Amino acid sequence: MTTTIIAPSSRGAEKPTRKVTRRRFRISRDWTLGLILGTLGLVTFVPLIMLFELSFKNEQQMADAMWLPALPLHVGNYVRAFSMMGRYMVNSTVFVVGTVTVSIICSTLTAYALARYDFPGREFFFMAILALLMIPGILTLFTTFIVTINLKLNNTNLGIWLPLAAGAQAFQVVVLRTFLASIPEDFFEAARLDGASESQMLTLIALPLAKPIMTTLIVLQVNAVWNEFVWPIMVLSRPERYPATLIIMRLGALIIDRDLGAQYAAYVIAGLPILILFAFASRSFIRGLTSGAIKI
Secondary structure (H helix, E strand, O other), rough: EEEEEOOOOOOEEOOOOOOEEEEOHHHHHHHHHHHHHHHHHHHHHHHHHHHHHHHOOHHHHHHHHOOOOOOOOOOOHHHHHHHHHHHHHHHHHHHHHHHHHHHHHHHHHHHHHHHHHHHHHHHHHHHHHHHHOOOOOOOOOOHHHHHHHHHHOOOOHHHHHHHHHHHHHHHHHHHHHHHOOOHHHHHHHHHOOOOOHHHHHHHHHHHOOHHHHHHHHHHHHHHHHHHHHHHHHHHHHHHHHHHHHHHHHHHHHHOOOOHHHHHHHHHHOOOOOOOHHHHHHHHHHHHHHEEEEEEE
């Protein structure tokens, strides 16, 4: 940092400027911050790195060099793991696609009505939905299970889709309603003057503007549904309908001779779709988080 000092003389003339250099010792501070962040990042990613490394080893390599890379790489672990996980990965995909589709359609229509229409009781309904965020999902788990059984939806896709979609409605409606209410009314007035219908204003104005926040909600729910453990094990009694998160518990019995390398490979396969989704949707996901759309 350089500071210029001008000293006036007794006769009113100015002396030549003198440059004073003040050094900032930022190197040590940045080095300390980098060390702390690097340590935290290492602690975060070491389990993932170890999981990926162990998925390419056989039992002998794990015994000889548990914490170090070893050659050759046993790619066959993934072949054996996928042969056991393929059907259950399809089940998880069906559960995720169905749940997210039902949830996003219902929450979008509800949020649009609460944001763009003025009707009696609108604020009451919105505050009631907002109050649902304070109720833990575990309190309604038993009631939801009883309703699902009485409707004979156990061991069906609807038995997974509807309860999981309903559990996400409160958060999604609050977030989408807040965002849609912030869109200027002039956009919709101009569309009405051009003869646009309500469905056209929703699909051509509201949804394109809400794309970042909707992407954020979709990624969050895909992650939640894909990793859901409690609800599928309650309503599914047939193992062939289990999602991937449930079947990895049974890999020790399914894989012959306790093939540990194939088990670790199955864990990687089960988590890979979420990583791929976030890799493609990360830009919109972060834009939705930082755009201020989720501020209430």
